[in-house]
Amino acid sequence: MSDKPKTLGIMAMCNGPTFTEKAYYRQITLTGRKMGISVFVFSPRDVDFEKRSVIGYVYRDGAWQTRTLQLPQIIYDRCFIGPSYRNYKPFIEKLQNDPSITFMGHGLKDKWQVYQMIMKSPELNQWLPETSLFTIATLSEFLNQYRAVVIKPMSGTHGRGVVRIVHVNNHFSVMGRNRQNIPFRKRFKTRQDMQKFVRLFTAGSKYLVQPYLSLRTPDGTPYDVRVLVQKNGMGKWQVTGKAVRLGSKESITSNLHGGGKAMPFSTFLHQHFSAEKRLQIDAEVNALIEQLPPYIESSHGPLFELGIDVGVDRKGKVWLIEVNSRPGRDVFRYFDDKTVRHRSMLQPVKYANYLMKERVGGY
Ligand SMILES: Nc1ncnc2c1ncn2[C@@H]1O[C@H](COP(=O)(O)OP(=O)(O)O)[C@@H](O)[C@H]1O
Ligand SMILES: [Mg+2]
Structure with missing residues (x-):
């Protein structure tokens, strides 16, 4: 066993000590601490590659404190692709190519790339809408x-x-x-x-x-199913939770940012489908979410958590709407399922811990 301290760096688009998802990163830090892992948040732009150090943010004594730290062993990438991504990209790529750093996963690119990749799978392309x-x-x-x-x-x-x-x-x-x-x-x-x-x-x-798929309840509420799948402490894919997001009736999307609500998938199915339909939908959704992560990984490279947007139309037909490799956690905050919420935060740390053990074993 190595005596090296275990370090996990959350790579985010920090603007000095200002960054989003602070509550989530705090949870990751506290969970990590219990497992003997030091967690910090940093921006890829603040890395000093010569000194192999970085200005990072450590959560301690109830506050985020600025520190100069050694580069972490493992990186959790939370840099969201958007207009400013290109300002971070060269630094991210340099870290990705660093042989002494392991990324928990490499983010998926855009929806078109993901669509073309899944289209090549005869098992999975049945769930794709024509695009x-x-x-x-x-x-x-x-x-x-x-x-x-x-x-x-x-x-x-x-x-x-x-x-x-x-x-x-x-x-x-x-x-x-x-x-x-x-x-x-x-x-x-x-x-x-x-x-x-x-x-x-x-x-x-x-x-x-x-x-346009009719992903609406009979009263016209748009909805979809957000499934969070994550790798666990043994490096195996596991379903963390399934939640239904309901948008507002005037909307065409079910995203919660549009002012919607959420509920557990099973509750929703009971409200809207017959027993026979429920079985069919459930089986189909499960087949999809079981086959998708290993397939995407085999084609794209390592991943460790995916937010899968699944649509179920009026007839009960299942559709794959979107795959997110940097899934948000909002959906599980909307309903009172503490187990799912807790597990969604625990899994990345357990998986990071698994990777650290693997690395030590491998060297
Ligand atoms: N082909 C479609 N037919 C009907 N609704 C759709 C369709 N594509 C997307 N939507 C709705 O729009 C939402 C957002 O689309 P999505 O592809 O997940 O993009 P993003 O979440 O990245 O904005 C979906 O959750 C769904 O409610
Ligand atoms: Mg989406």
Whole structure:
């Protein structure tokens, strides 16, 4: 056994001592402490590669304290891909290529990359909605084929920029959320006017187009199932929890940032589906979430936690909507399931501990 102190660095986009998810990182720190692991938060931009040190933030005596620390053995990547990601990317890549540092996992790229990867799996592609890169031409094709379509940014989050377009008799109805996540609704008399709007709306970002799936309860509430799967202390994938997110009726997305609520998946199924349907849906969701993580890993490389967005349409058909490699924990805060919440925070630390033991054994 090595006597080296066990260190876990949470890599975040810190702006000095200012960073998000402080409550989550505090929990990780406290859990780590019980397992003999020192946890700190740091920005990849604050690494001194020559000295192999970094300015980090340590949670101690009820406060985050600034320290100069040695580079950690294990890195938990919580750098979210967004407009400022490119300012961090070179530093992140340098850390990823460092032979003495192990990343718990390497984040997935955009929705299109993930879609193309899963499309190659004959077992998994049955759950994917048809998807194309958005252009005015593909939008027209989809509108000819489906009653309603959705466009969404290739690298969006929280339902931002997700828009539904419907061709109704003599007009086009467009509704969704803009890039600031504010809901809007518009009507266009002609296809040209609609296209002009969509062209402006999507300018500067890459979008995808899909059929609009009826992922709503009979009273019109949009919902989806968020499944959190994580690796445990033995390095094996395990389902941490399944929660249903319910959006507001006026919304087309079920993201909680749009002001929705959440409940356990089983409770929801009981409310909305017959016993027979419940069995079928449950079995299908379980098959999907069991096969997906190892498949993505085999194609993409190491991962250790995934937030899987699953849709269930009116007929009970199951759809894979999105795979997040940096899943948020919000959904489990919305209902009082302390076990799930607790486990969601425990698993990454247990898995980091597993990796440290593996490394020591391997050297
Ligand atoms: N093809 C679709 N049909 C109906 N609703 C959709 C479709 N795609 C996404 N949504 C809704 O929009 C939400 C956000 O989409 P998602 O692909 O998960 O992007 P993100 O969460 O990154 O913004 C989903 O949770 C779902 O409620
Ligand atoms: Mg999503």
